Amino acid sequence: MIPVKIRDDVYSLRANDWDRKLFDELVPLPDGTSYNSYLIKGGEKTALIDTVYPPKTAEFIAALKATGVETIDYVIANHAELDHAGSIPAVLELFPKAKVVANARCWRMMCDTMPLNRGSFVEAKDGRALSLGGKTLKFVFMPWVHWPETMGVFLEEDRIFFPCDFLGAHLAATELTVGDEAEFVIAAKRYYAEIMAPYRVQCRSALARVEELKPEIVAPSHGPVHIKPSVIIDLYRRWTSDDVKPEVLIVYASMYHSTTAMVGRLTDRLMEKGLPVKLINAVGLDSGVLSMALVDASTVVFASPTVLVGPHPSLAYAAILANALAPKTRFAAVIGSYGWGTTMPDLLREMLREFKAEFFEPVLTKGAPNAETFAAIDALAESIAAANATLTKGGETGAPA
Numbered sequence: 424m425i426p427v428k429i430r431d432d433v434y435s436l437r438a439n440d441w442d443r444k445l446f447d448e449l450v451p452l453p454d455g456t457s458y459n460s461y462l463i464k465g466g467e468k469t470a471l472i473d474t475v476y477p478p479k480t481a482e483f484i485a486a487l488k489a490t491g492v493e494t495i496d497y498v499i500a501n502h503a504e505l506d507h508a509g510s511i512p513a514v515l516e517l518f519p520k521a522k523v524v525a526n527a528r529c530w531r532m533m534c535d536t537m538p539l540n541r542g543s544f545v546e547a548k549d550g551r552a553l554s555l556g557g558k559t560l561k562f563v564f565m566p567w568v569h570w571p572e573t574m575g576v577f578l579e580e581d582r583i584f585f586p587c588d589f590l591g592a593h594l595a596a597t598e599l600t601v602g603d604e605a606e607f608v609i610a611a612k613r614y615y616a617e618i619m620a621p622y623r624v625q626c627r628s629a630l631a632r633v634e635e636l637k638p639e640i641v642a643p644s645h646g647p648v649h650i651k652p653s654v655i656i657d658l659y660r661r662w663t664s665d666d667v668k669p670e671v672l673i674v675y676a677s678m679y680h681s682t683t684a685m686v687g688r689l690t691d692r693l694m695e696k697g698l699p700v701k702l703i704n705a706v707g708l709d710s711g712v713l714s715m716a717l718v719d720a721s722t723v724v725f726a727s728p729t730v731l732v733g734p735h736p737s738l739a740y741a742a743i744l745a746n747a748l749a750p751k752t753r754f755a756a757v758i759g760s761y762g763w764g765t766t767m768p769d770l771l772r773e774m775l776r777e778f779k780a781e782f783f784e785p786v787l788t789k790g791a792p793n794a795e796t797f798a799a800i801d802a803l804a805e806s807i808a809a810a811n812a813t814l815t816k817g818g819e820t821g822a823p824a
């Protein structure tokens with residue numbers, strides 16, 4: 424880990440975590456991640472924006488020393504989560520006179536998880552500025568991206584915005600800025616889908632605040648720095664919009680191929696009607712793949728066999744996850760199979776109670792699907808196609824991919 428200059432007297436201190444496989448024991452990290460801190464040296468004062476995940480503290484402190492910094496006056500905490508705030512105690516140990524600048528809620532949350540000296544706190548207020556001498560930091564509150572206390576900081580003279588988690592990506596990389604843009608877009612979408620999507624409306628408000636600032640650089644606390652902020656801003660504008668794509672996502676599991684036979688029939692009928700279909704097997708699910716698919720698909724079908732009168736546990740997990748992510752899905756359905764009795768559709772619907780979509784009638788088969796089952800699947804395909812055609816006519820569908 425080495426300090427990298429962004430602009431005069433502004434440095435990135437990025438702790439790459441190439442080996443981390445899961446975030447919060449929940450979110451897969453196929454590309455690792457990074458925890459980015461930023462050092463800003465003013466004519467009179469020096470500030471650090473965010474710190475790093477505690478296991479990375481030692482290398483972070485070494486990189487901080489490598490900048491030649493003699494004192495830190497302010498440690499600005501944009502967010503209380505420990506992957507950014509967790510090394511603050513170590514910084515205060517090294518620079519005991521430093522003040523911790525945070526909004527009141529963030530400060531209280533940090534005090535809940537770390538030993539902090541209450542005398543070190545300086546409260547940040549929305550829209551107020553902190554001068555370092557030739558470098559002015561303006562606080563921009565952006566609550567609920569993705570915790571209640573989140574904020575960003577705008578360095579006015581250099582027009583750099585530091586949004587912490589917002590507009591970030593779980594991507595370990597040595598390049599300061601976005602290298603492979605195609606790779607970055609997938610990482611950014613996965614990150615948005617898993618972390619920010621449940622707060623889509625709040626993200627839209629936060630995005631408007633970022634756009635008002637007209638930053639030349641956006642420097643988040645995960646992943647690369649954006650020297651073309653319009654790329655990430657345009658992506659977020661699309662993801663956070665109310666637009667959906669006329670596309671059917673089928674999340675399925677099958678034990679003796681009855682459910683997969685129904686999924687196959689439905690896929691074929693939908694393809695005939697010109698609707699794109701994406702299939703995700705819920706067994707061994709990568710939650711990021713499901714989350715990304717949920718960002719803008721108009722329609723989701725949950726297809727499950729019956730296990731002990733309920734859904735297959737893998738479908739139950741997928742449904743609970745989909746429900747928590749609160750996607751903008753417009754239409755949904757449950758299909759599946761059973762041997763002698765089932766409450767699977769009702770139990771899945773209960774798991775999807777926050778899923779604000781219009782549900783079509785479930786289609787079920789006892790044992791292997793027969794002609795009657797396939798006729799019901801064909802009718803479901805007709806209903807899905809008709810509903811999506813209405814959406815398209817209404818101009819509510821989004822931009823391509």
Ligand code: FEO
Nearest residue numbers: 502504506507588
């Ligand atoms: Fe990267 Fe919400 O912490």
